[in-house]
Amino acid sequence: MALSAELYYLIPEIILLSGACLVLVLDAVLGKEQWSFTYTLTQLLLLATAGAILFVDPGQAVTVLGGNFILDPLGVLLKVSICLVALPVFFYGHDYNLEHGLHKGEYYILGLFAILGMLVMASAGTLLTVYLGLELLSLSLYAMVAMNRDSRMASEAAMKYFVLGALASGMLLYGISMLYGATGTLQLAGLANAIAGQTDNTLILTFGLIFVIVGIAFKLGAVPFHMWVPDVYEGAPTSVTLFISSVPKIAAFAMAMRVLVDGMQPLAGDWQGMLIILSVLSMIAGNVIAIAQTNIKRMFAYSTISHVGFLLLGIIAARPAGYAAAMFYVLVYSLMSMGGFAMVILLGRKGKEADLLEDFKGLSERSPWFAFVMLILMFSMAGVPPFLGFWAKWFVIMEVIRAGFPMLAGIAVFFSVIGAYYYIRIIKLMYFDKPLEMKAIKSSRQMRTVLSLNALSLLILGLWPPLLMALCLKAIGL
Amino acid sequence: MIEQTLFYIAAAVLVFAASAVITVRNPVVAALTLVLCFFCNAAIWLLLEAEFLAIVLVLVYVGAVMVLFLFVVMMLDINIAELRKGFSGFLPIGVTVALIMVISMVLVLASGYFAGPEYVPLKHAAEYSNTRELGLLLYSEYLYPFEIAGAILLVAIVAAIALTHRRAKNNKSPAPGTQVAVKREDRIRLVKMKTEQQS
Numbered sequence: 001m002a003l004s005a006e007l008y009y010l011i012p013e014i015i016l017l018s019g020a021c022l023v024l025v026l027d028a029v030l031g032k033e034q035w036s037f038t039y040t041l042t043q044l045l046l047l048a049t050a051g052a053i054l055f056v057d058p059g060q061a062v063t064v065l066g067g068n069f070i071l072d073p074l075g076v077l078l079k080v081s082i083c084l085v086a087l088p089v090f091f092y093g094h095d096y097n098l099e100h101g102l103h104k105g106e107y108y109i110l111g112l113f114a115i116l117g118m119l120v121m122a123s124a125g126t127l128l129t130v131y132l133g134l135e136l137l138s139l140s141l142y143a144m145v146a147m148n149r150d151s152r153m154a155s156e157a158a159m160k161y162f163v164l165g166a167l168a169s170g171m172l173l174y175g176i177s178m179l180y181g182a183t184g185t186l187q188l189a190g191l192a193n194a195i196a197g198q199t200d201n202t203l204i205l206t207f208g209l210i211f212v213i214v215g216i217a218f219k220l221g222a223v224p225f226h227m228w229v230p231d232v233y234e235g236a237p238t239s240v241t242l243f244i245s246s247v248p249k250i251a252a253f254a255m256a257m258r259v260l261v262d263g264m265q266p267l268a269g270d271w272q273g274m275l276i277i278l279s280v281l282s283m284i285a286g287n288v289i290a291i292a293q294t295n296i297k298r299m300f301a302y303s304t305i306s307h308v309g310f311l312l313l314g315i316i317a318a319r320p321a322g323y324a325a326a327m328f329y330v331l332v333y334s335l336m337s338m339g340g341f342a343m344v345i346l347l348g349r350k351g352k353e354a355d356l357l358e359d360f361k362g363l364s365e366r367s368p369w370f371a372f373v374m375l376i377l378m379f380s381m382a383g384v385p386p387f388l389g390f391w392a393k394w395f396v397i398m399e400v401i402r403a404g405f406p407m408l409a410g411i412a413v414f415f416s417v418i419g420a421y422y423y424i425r426i427i428k429l430m431y432f433d434k435p436l437e438m439k440a441i442k443s444s445r446q447m448r449t450v451l452s453l454n455a456l457s458l459l460i461l462g463l464w465p466p467l468l469m470a471l472c473l474k475a476i477g478l
Numbered sequence: 479m480i481e482q483t484l485f486y487i488a489a490a491v492l493v494f495a496a497s498a499v500i501t502v503r504n505p506v507v508a509a510l511t512l513v514l515c516f517f518c519n520a521a522i523w524l525l526l527e528a529e530f531l532a533i534v535l536v537l538v539y540v541g542a543v544m545v546l547f548l549f550v551v552m553m554l555d556i557n558i559a560e561l562r563k564g565f566s567g568f569l570p571i572g573v574t575v576a577l578i579m580v581i582s583m584v585l586v587l588a589s590g591y592f593a594g595p596e597y598v599p600l601k602h603a604a605e606y607s608n609t610r611e612l613g614l615l616l617y618s619e620y621l622y623p624f625e626i627a628g629a630i631l632l633v634a635i636v637a638a639i640a641l642t643h644r645r646a647k648n649n650k651s652p653a654p655g656t657q658v659a660v661k662r663e664d665r666i667r668l669v670k671m672k673t674e675q676q677s
Binding site: 010017021024065066068069104106109110113116117120126128129132133135136139140142143146147149 | 618619620621622623626627629630632633634636637640641644
């Protein structure tokens with residue numbers, strides 16, 4: 001294929017990169033008064049990128065640029081959802097930044113580059129591209145966490161995130177070097193072939209695999225590589241936490257799919273065992289420690305860790321139906337997590353974050369509608385039918401049972417019951433406790449509309465789960 | 479033969495300079511010996527026919543990075559005695575860690591997992607250009623990763639500026655634009671006053 005024909009499939013990435021550079025220049029030229037312009041441009045750019053991905057969708061797997069770039073149905077669905085999930089995330093973030101005096105163009109510019117990194121990861125064809133995409137994403141995130149320079153908490157969180165993240169990148173790179181040494185190729189497809197053909201000396205492959213898994217687990221925030229999650233979630237400005245908790249999870253899932261499934265399916269027996277340990281530990285630590293939290297951002301952090309445990313269940317099944325269930329889970333999770341942090345943003349005001357559990361006390365008296373919105377979000381996260389979160393848990397647990405791990409399914413159900421406690425505690429605080437203050441909630445009409453739609457989508461899609469599931473199954477190729 | 483002699487000379491100077499970097503007391507001398515290290519390294523790379531990397535090492539590391547290092551070392555007043563305090567206290571732990579590392583490395587390297595076939599670097603003809611080969615590979619097969627690396631560097635610049643650039647709080651520097659645009663009416667006010675009567 002000629003280079004121009006190959007570049008056709010990269011149009012979305014090219015649009016995003018050149019658009020991000022354009023936004024960067026315009027933001028610097030137009031100066032302080034025009035930040036809402038930067039925001040609008042960012043949103044338009046994301047829409048254009050999502051449109052371009054659908055436009056170039058080849059409908060089958062296409063490998064171009066020397067195997068570095070793969071565009072298959074899986075990549076298309078993940079990339080479109082990354083762009084579409086980022087839209088409301090930037091919307092909520094914009095609202096928060098305006099209110100809290102953090103309104104800087106860099107938030108959107110670094111966000112765009114992070115999204116570019118995620119797109120690169122989602123359609124990576126070699127280990128090299130996976131790593132570069134990951135670095136593009138992480139570097140942008142480190143800077144975003146530190147964006148509020150006057151906050152000690154944010155600086156500390158950014159420092160921890162940066163050091164641990166660099167360590168995890170190093171581990172990943174070390175693992176990749178082992179795999180390269182053992183197989184002599186960086187291409188994921190070639191790696192799978194080489195592994196399948198290799199019967200002796202598999203020790204070095206397993207050795208490399210361990211380090212690669214550490215890198216992926218760090219990105220997902222699975223126990224015992226979760227140390228950064230609570231501190232970063234709590235320390236970062238809520239607009240950044242919102243971003244980190246939703247969109248990069250989809251990219252981390254994409255990375256796991258590319259490396260473990262595309263590249264190392266023949267080693268499934270090895271990585272299944274490692275992922276089972278990660279998954280069980282995540283479900284235990286996430287759900288149990290979350291109970292003790294009084295800060296809701298920290299509580300959400302531990303809740304994320306437990307959700308990651310569930311998400312891994314789908315990959316552990318090591319079958320296409322399991323991958324589809326995990327994909328369903330990560331998409332649903334990003335919707336829920338986004339809504340949860342948007343509620344924190346909604347209740348906050350200038351100079352005060354509503355990040356304590358007691359800020360939710362008596363919300364039903366202050367605003368019955370938003371108490372109901374939060375109720376939907378919490379029930380969905382806890383996995384109560386008919387909300388979408390229930391189906392996400394249902395599908396992964398069913399897949400784990402079908403793959404022959406009934407014990408694991410039992411553990412998952414048990415810990416989701418424990419997890420239900422701290423979600424339902426918030427509902428109790430909202431409906432049965434007296435409010436600390438009776439101030440009406442001040443927010444723009446757009447914010448109310450988008451947040452309501454976000455929560456209602458969990459209810460409506462939850463009433464008919466095959467709709468989203470069909471998309472996931474089609475992307476996996478079932 | 480002459481190549482081997484050159485290699486041994488470069489390697490010996492490299493080992494000497496590297497150990498000097500961490501043992502000399504004067505930080506400026508340490509930085510300069512590091513420059514010597516880079517030079518010897520570049521010489522070894524030249525012997526391996528990797529002339530592009532050798533040139534880049536000298537240009538970028540010796541020419542730019544180390545000069546910056548020297549500046550920093552000369553500008554900052556670092557109290558070496560303060561840093562060296564408690565060195566002997568950490569010695570037992572340091573020696574233990576170093577010993578464990580040496581033992582594990584010997585065990586791993588002697589285990590046979592790394593004992594593959596021995597590779598001797600290929601000798602190329604006189605017209606072979608490593609720079610050209612590298613360029614061809616970089617701009618064809620690795621075009622996509624190369625561009626992503628460019629984006630990463632751009633993000634690094636944006637992040638560094640976003641995190642460090644701020645106007646000083648008590649900055650009293652005037653804005654030239656507003657000074658030029660100033661009109662006479664802004665600065666001078668003519669007031670009509672009645673002359674006062676002498677009483």
